[in-house]
Amino acid sequence: MELIEIITIFFYLLSAAGYFAYLFLQKEYLHSAGSYLLIAGFLCHSSAVGYLAVKSGYIPVHNLHETLLIAGLAVVGVFLVLQYKYNLKVLGIYAAPLAALVMIIATLLPREPVQVKNIFKSVWLVIHIVTIFIGDASFALACGVGLLYLVQEHAIKTKNPGFFFRRLPSLELLDATGYGCIVVGFAMLSLGLVTGFIYAKSVWGKFWSWDPKEVWSGITWLLYAALLHQRFTVGWRGRKAAIMSIIGFAVILFTFFGVNFLLQGHHGQFTRW
Amino acid sequence: MFDIVLQGLNHKTAPVGLRECIAFSEDETAASLEALIKSESIEEVILFSTCNRVEVLLTTSNKTDAVEAVKTYIADFKNIPVHQFEDAFYTHDGDAAVRHVFRVAASLDSMMVGEPQILGQIKAAYRTAARKKTSGVILNRLLHRTFFVAKRVRSETGIGDHAVSISYAAIELGRKIFGSLEGKTMLLIGAGEMAELAVEHLIRNRAGDIIVANRTFETGVELAKKYNGSAIRFEEIEEALKRVDIIISSTGSPHFIITRDTVKGILRSRKNRALFFIDIAVPRDIDPEINRLTNTYVYDIDDLKGVIEENIEDRNREAVKGERIVDEAVIHFRQWYENLDVIPTIIALRNKMEGIAKAEAQKTLQSLRHLSEKDREAFYRMINAMINKIMHDPTMLLKSDAFHGSKPTYLDITRRLFNLDD
Numbered sequence: 001m002e003l004i005e006i007i008t009i010f011f012y013l014l015s016a017a018g019y020f021a022y023l024f025l026q027k028e029y030l031h032s033a034g035s036y037l038l039i040a041g042f043l044c045h046s047s048a049v050g051y052l053a054v055k056s057g058y059i060p061v062h063n064l065h066e067t068l069l070i071a072g073l074a075v076v077g078v079f080l081v082l083q084y085k086y087n088l089k090v091l092g093i094y095a096a097p098l099a100a101l102v103m104i105i106a107t108l109l110p111r112e113p114v115q116v117k118n119i120f121k122s123v124w125l126v127i128h129i130v131t132i133f134i135g136d137a138s139f140a141l142a143c144g145v146g147l148l149y150l151v152q153e154h155a156i157k158t159k160n161p162g163f164f165f166r167r168l169p170s171l172e173l174l175d176a177t178g179y180g181c182i183v184v185g186f187a188m189l190s191l192g193l194v195t196g197f198i199y200a201k202s203v204w205g206k207f208w209s210w211d212p213k214e215v216w217s218g219i220t221w222l223l224y225a226a227l228l229h230q231r232f233t234v235g236w237r238g239r240k241a242a243i244m245s246i247i248g249f250a251v252i253l254f255t256f257f258g259v260n261f262l263l264q265g266h267h268g269q270f271t272r273w
Numbered sequence: 274m275f276d277i278v279l280q281g282l283n284h285k286t287a288p289v290g291l292r293e294c295i296a297f298s299e300d301e302t303a304a305s306l307e308a309l310i311k312s313e314s315i316e317e318v319i320l321f322s323t324c325n326r327v328e329v330l331l332t333t334s335n336k337t338d339a340v341e342a343v344k345t346y347i348a349d350f351k352n353i354p355v356h357q358f359e360d361a362f363y364t365h366d367g368d369a370a371v372r373h374v375f376r377v378a379a380s381l382d383s384m385m386v387g388e389p390q391i392l393g394q395i396k397a398a399y400r401t402a403a404r405k406k407t408s409g410v411i412l413n414r415l416l417h418r419t420f421f422v423a424k425r426v427r428s429e430t431g432i433g434d435h436a437v438s439i440s441y442a443a444i445e446l447g448r449k450i451f452g453s454l455e456g457k458t459m460l461l462i463g464a465g466e467m468a469e470l471a472v473e474h475l476i477r478n479r480a481g482d483i484i485v486a487n488r489t490f491e492t493g494v495e496l497a498k499k500y501n502g503s504a505i506r507f508e509e510i511e512e513a514l515k516r517v518d519i520i521i522s523s524t525g526s527p528h529f530i531i532t533r534d535t536v537k538g539i540l541r542s543r544k545n546r547a548l549f550f551i552d553i554a555v556p557r558d559i560d561p562e563i564n565r566l567t568n569t570y571v572y573d574i575d576d577l578k579g580v581i582e583e584n585i586e587d588r589n590r591e592a593v594k595g596e597r598i599v600d601e602a603v604i605h606f607r608q609w610y611e612n613l614d615v616i617p618t619i620i621a622l623r624n625k626m627e628g629i630a631k632a633e634a635q636k637t638l639q640s641l642r643h644l645s646e647k648d649r650e651a652f653y654r655m656i657n658a659m660i661n662k663i664m665h666d667p668t669m670l671l672k673s674d675a676f677h678g679s680k681p682t683y684l685d686i687t688r689r690l691f692n693l694d695d
Contacts, residue, residue, distance in 0.1 A: 172451050
């Protein structure tokens with residue numbers, strides 16, 4: 001099992017190398033190589049997750065190791081869709097290393113699953129987990145796009161069009177992609193929260209129990225809701241939107257990791273090691 | 274064998290005044306080709322004339338006469354004494370001439386390295402020569418190689434990448450801001466050659482509506498008519514800023530036309546959509562502080578020049594790669610050209626036949642194992658005799674002087690019929 005994970009990391013690292021080589025040399029075949037290696041890694045990764053799912057008979061989110069596996073898978077999956085839809089080749093320099101990093105951290109963590117309780121048996125929970133992870137992955141990519149936006153904007157503003165100016169796409173495309181990511185992420189997060197509420201109601205008898213993870217997810221949701229609202233009304237686009245998507249992702253990282261380690265709650269048992 | 278000779282003058286050797294005097298229009302080119310080909314010493318001839326160069330490419334059996342003939346012709350035709358342009362005139366022959374043609378077409382010899390028009394101009398010149406039948410086997414081959422080399426240099430090096438003119442640089446920047454320029458609304462403030470050039474480039478890139486603001490409303494109306502746009506009064510600029518995307522300003526105003534506060538005030542009503550200011554005026558029309566506002570970008574003429582300078586340096590670096598491709602191509606062409614002679618052609622033809630005969634003989638003899646060594650020798654003698662007899666007539670013909678200057682054609686046909694160049 002570990003072997004497949006290591007192969008996956010290997011593919012992701014090679015893919016990252018391919019994307020970086022593409023950034024520097026601008027040869028189309030390097031981008032294709034990066035792309036195919038990422039797909040190969042994605043397939044390995046999927047089989048690793050699939051194996052865990054079959055073994056435990058349930059969606060594998062029993063500890064931080066498994067949770068990170070799913071998070072990494074979601075990042076790569078969403079990126080592949082994004083790359084296809086927006087033709088944003090250069091974002092691979094963010095997505096592939098990110099996926100590799102998540103996988104490396106995941107493999108370093110202990111693998112002992114926590115006691116599987118019957119609270120895991122619910123279709124609501126499956127939807128809750130899948131949508132939350134796709135949402136978080138979209139926000140992660142929105143953050144990457146936001147970073148690229150800031151780099152490109154800096155190049156144009158300082159009137160020093162050099163390395164990145166030529167290699168990064170237009171501000172408009174970056175902004176549109178970031179916006180797309182946030183819309184998808186927001187929709188998924190909303191769906192994830194709603195299914196989470198329904199699941200909570202069925203298990204604990206109440207929709208909302210002031211669990212720290214719930215609270216921070218709520219804060220994340222409000223943050224992105226505000227960003228979208230401001231975009232529609234006063235036109236928070238470009239630089240502001242890029243900065244907000246980076247801040248948003250930082251909050252998500254805190255919700256994902258910080259809450260687990262610093263605060264207590266009912267999510268804690270399967271997102272801590 | 275003929276010499277390939279190239280002579281002429283270009284932007285490096287002749288001032289624009291002289292180039293203008295000697296430039297040939299398309300009709301003049303056609304007439305000149307017809308006149309030059311009649312000259313004793315000239316076998317094939319092509320004439321290139323652009324605003325940066327006038328060059329005559331020819332093949333000749335008598336180089337000195339041909340060079341004189343061209344000079345005399347130009348002096349007569351253009352009514353300008355030879356000594357007035359002689360100093361600017363360069364003459365290359367052989368490899369140097371071939372290299373020169375390759376470099377010109379690949380835009381390595383252009384005033385602006387990498388400019389794309391030159392290849393089209395050379396193609397047009399070649400078409401004229403082909404129509405007038407003044408180019409033959411050698412120049413046809415040379416020109417086809419030239420087109421190939423030029424394309425290779427363009428696709429394999431970055432020689433044509435990135436804008437090197439002010440208006441192109443503005444377009445490139447616009448693309449990096451807006452993605453596509455399609456449907457973007459422009460505001461032209463003032464008028465002027467460079468500003469109008471930029472507008473024309475934008476229109477060619479399918480930019481959308483154009484609004485013209487001019488201090489004299491009538492001038493504005495006229496300009497707007499030219500671009501199918503609309504004219505506004507100078508006082509309406511602030512209002513117009515709410516709906517345009519690209520502003521090109523080129524007025525003679527001594528102070529800023531658009532200030533930071535004006536733009537700051539309208540950003541909200543634009544919902545922060547990007548604004549791109551191109552300030553071509555000196556002194557500047559657009560407050561450079563506007564560049565600090567979110568989603569607005571201001572480039573003045575010096576900024577654009579700065580962008581271009583970097584791009585030019587890049588092109589020059591890429592040109593080195595282009596030179597290497599040209600060197601390779603010169604060697605290839607020389608090989609072909611040296612083989613386009615009687616002796617190499619006869620040898621190549623004989624080698625080809627002997628090769629085929631030997632291979633086939635061996636195949637046949639393998640199944641005739643009962644033959645004695647003597648029989649085999651007789652067999653080979655017969656093959657050699659056949660080759661000699663077959664070779665006799667073509668050899669005699671190619672060696673004779675019965676071609677009246679069309680020998681390269683016959684050699685070329687021979688080489689092609691028997692596929693001797695691969």
